[in-house]
Amino acid sequence: MAEPAAKTAFAEEALTHLDTLYRGALRLTHDPDAAQDLVQEAYLRALRYQHSYQAGTNMKAWLFAIMRNLFWDRFKGSRKEDVSLDDVGEFVLYEKLRDEGARPESDVLDKIAASEVVTAVDKLPPLHREVVLLVDVEGFSYKDAAETLGVPIGTIMSRLHRARQQLQKSLYDYAVESGIVHSGGMTQVPQQ
Amino acid sequence: MRCEECATKLDRYVDRELTNTEALEVQLHLEGCPDCMDNYEFQEHLKRLVKHSCDCDTAPKAFRDKLRQMLS
CATH class of the missing domain: 1.10.1740.10 (RNA polymerase sigma factor, region 2, helix turn helix motif)
Structure with a gap:
């Protein structure tokens, strides 16, 4: 004691x-x-x-x-099998916005409310969400995240990659639904 | 370094997970390639957005006080 x-x-x-x-x-x-x-x-x-x-x-x-x-x-119940992520393929938000003419691309991010980002993170399956929390929110290195979660560094990298793609797809869908960008056409990012 | 190779290393560059040599190679490429620099700045911006959106929750003061009491 x-x-x-x-x-x-x-x-x-x-x-x-x-x-x-x-x-x-x-x-x-x-x-x-x-x-x-x-x-x-x-x-x-x-x-x-x-x-x-x-x-x-x-x-x-x-x-x-x-x-x-x-x-x-x-x-x-210790069952760490995860809900699988939607198959979003290789979704890269930057390229998607650039292809649709939303320039400058970073202005789109400025229009997305913090609450929508939290919602997108919350929608990730827990095994992927916890990697985003450790690396992106709390600033853990891949090595520290791997030790914390008891998995190899390669698993951290692959979960992070897939989680970020899903996250970017969710933010893109929100941006389209809320009129920040217009899918399939030129987009004028409105100035605040 | 070609743009394709830079793109594959960008996540780890943003996460400060490349070796010093690799990071320098990416940095040199970014300095000479406006398209990749744009992409890099976007990825940095996105990472900051996720962090700042999620790190504003803090433990309620009453909960902190209760824990301190329990642990002392």
């Missing part, structure tokens, strides 16, 4: 990563109450197993791994 001072220091350091864990839990569960339950249980488990944490290593990754493993145990 850890000494009280060590336990307090560990808890304090662990709490500096609370926002990362909460965001991850929220994006995985889609429910603030469930996210809080999940994060709370993750912290209690981390405290119980703090002897297995090696000081000086990546605590954020260690905590995230505990949280996401609890998520899979609790919500998915």
Whole structure:
């Protein structure tokens, strides 16, 4: 059992990563109450197993791994088979917008609301969503993401590639539906 | 470097996952190729958009206080 001072220091350091864990839990569960339950249980488990944490290593990754493993145990019964992604083929938003004359392409991104991006991320299957959360949102390296999720780096790269294609397709569909771009024709990106 | 090779390495360049040598090769290509530079800036913009859209959620203060109490 850890000494009280060590336990307090560990808890304090662990709490500096609370926002990362909460965001991850929220994006995985889609429910603030469930996210809080999940994060709370993750912290209690981390405290119980703090002897297995090696000081000086990546605590954020260690905590995230505990949280996401609890998520899979609790919500998915440890079954990590994923809903397959829609087959969007090689969808590259930049090329799609350029082909349709939406120039400058980056202006289209400025018209997309943050809430639509979150919706597009939430629509990704969990095994792909968690890679986007780690690499794109939390800035994990491929190596740290691979260690956190317990998969090879190649799996991180392939999931990330497919997730980004699906994400770009969702954002493109939204841009067409909302009139930001017009499918199949020249597009004038409206200025705000 | 040809544009096709640059395109295959762009994801890892944006993610800062290339070796120093590979990153330098991509950088040199981008500096001489406006089309690939446009694509690169778009991919950077897209990555920033995803990050900033998803990282604004923070743990509620009451929850943080409750956890601190539980862990102390």
